[in-house]
Amino acid sequence: MRSLAEGLLLLVILTDFAVLSMSRLSACIRAVAAQGLLLGVLSLVVEGAWSVHGIGLAFGTVTVKAVLLPWFLRWAIREASVRREVEPLVGYMASLLLGAGALVVSFAVAARLPATESPPLLVPVALATLIIGLVVLITRTKAVSQVVGYLMLENGIYVFGLTQSRRVPFLVDAGVLLDVFVGVFVMGIVLFHINREFDSISATQLSELKE
């Protein structure tokens, strides 16, 4: 069970790096969807015992993170007719290096945190996903890819929450999922309207005031 959890966590990290290095927006969305699926399975594996709480949480996670949100983002791309490239402010190579740095930092930090009984990789992977999500959020100009970054950030928080899965009640998890869902929904609609008003969803143009 433990080695399965470790394998899943490594796959989560690999999807992080996939998002960092891929240039196509739809590929990024697919990677985040895969990450959502992994997180759903992971919550079951980490829980160990089959409980209604665990299965419900896994099911909700997979539905929201791997099915609904990616579908919605794809819809947003199609409706707003976004160009396919991600257009990073920092090159792919540099963002890969930033990701590698984030990985090293999170492993170093996690070694100093008090140990939990959960799999040892859980905390560093959570931190790395969080930081890499932040990197994506900061370095990409397309609003859709910023949403992808936001999702990764939230995935990191979710993984971190798995360390406390015995203590955090179901309602809190469900509330977080709902928050993210609503948040992404609102972002998508705002995106759509920004695109209609300004013919572009590049975040750099949002800083200029227009009549």
Place this chain on the structure above:
Amino acid sequence: MPGPPGSALLSLALLLIVAPLLPGVAARTRAALTGRRGAPVHQLYVDLWKLLRRGVVYSTTTTAIFRLAPVAVAATAVLAAALLPLNGTAGVLRFSGDALAFAYLLGLGRFLLVLGALDTGSSFEGMGASREVAFASVVEMGLFFAIAAVSVMTHELSLSGMFGAPREAGLRAGPPLVMVAAGLFGLLLAECARVPVDDPNTHLELTMIHEVMVLDHAGPDLALLLYAGAVKLAVMGALLVTLVVSRAAWPLPLSLAALLAGLLGVGVGVGVVEAATARLRLLKVPLYLAGAAALAGFGLVLVVR
């Protein structure tokens, strides 16, 4: 230190003999998967024999470096093979730190090949040389990540020590090993000038990397370079096989059979990759290499943790 055991010499000789089969296996797999018949598996032997009987023409602009390059490339490849524990327990040569010597022997071979290419004064060869060096800088980083990861796992600095001991001693199957092996396969494709990075079959000088550097070599020189390329593929393949499957406790015939089967597997794997993927644009190659190096580096991070 006792002299090299006979089994080590035997397995080195075996590797050197079967090495030219590997490019043939890869080419045959690629041909089969893309619906062609392809050249016979032993094509490279025939090519080598044909080239060995030919004469050589040296341009008047070239110097001794140009003539040295093929010999040096072949010699470094064979020496690197001698450092690997091919029989499963020990290499023909072994000393503390030979893992670094292994990486730098490959580097030395590449350096001399590049010098030979620059020596011709051809602009195409210069272009190929600059690309080769630029990509090699990332490949080398990844190779060192992989070596460091295995070294930390086993507390050894010698290839024979790392791979020759039974698996319980430290090098265990697990996520780090998978990461390192996957990264190493990605680097193998770059190191041996195979498809996502370079295409051995390309005929356009503008897009060549490795092939363009050997354009001006002919006859026995070219034969040496082709043979060295095959040995390099076999060496990287053998490194990968030794990393994945521990043969330390196996009897020699079984161990050698496993090595051959593993090499065959690597050849088929290269062929499958060549059939399944197109060559990357030159601008994308560093990203691919950084990805492969990052896999190996990730393995290192997991081990050091």
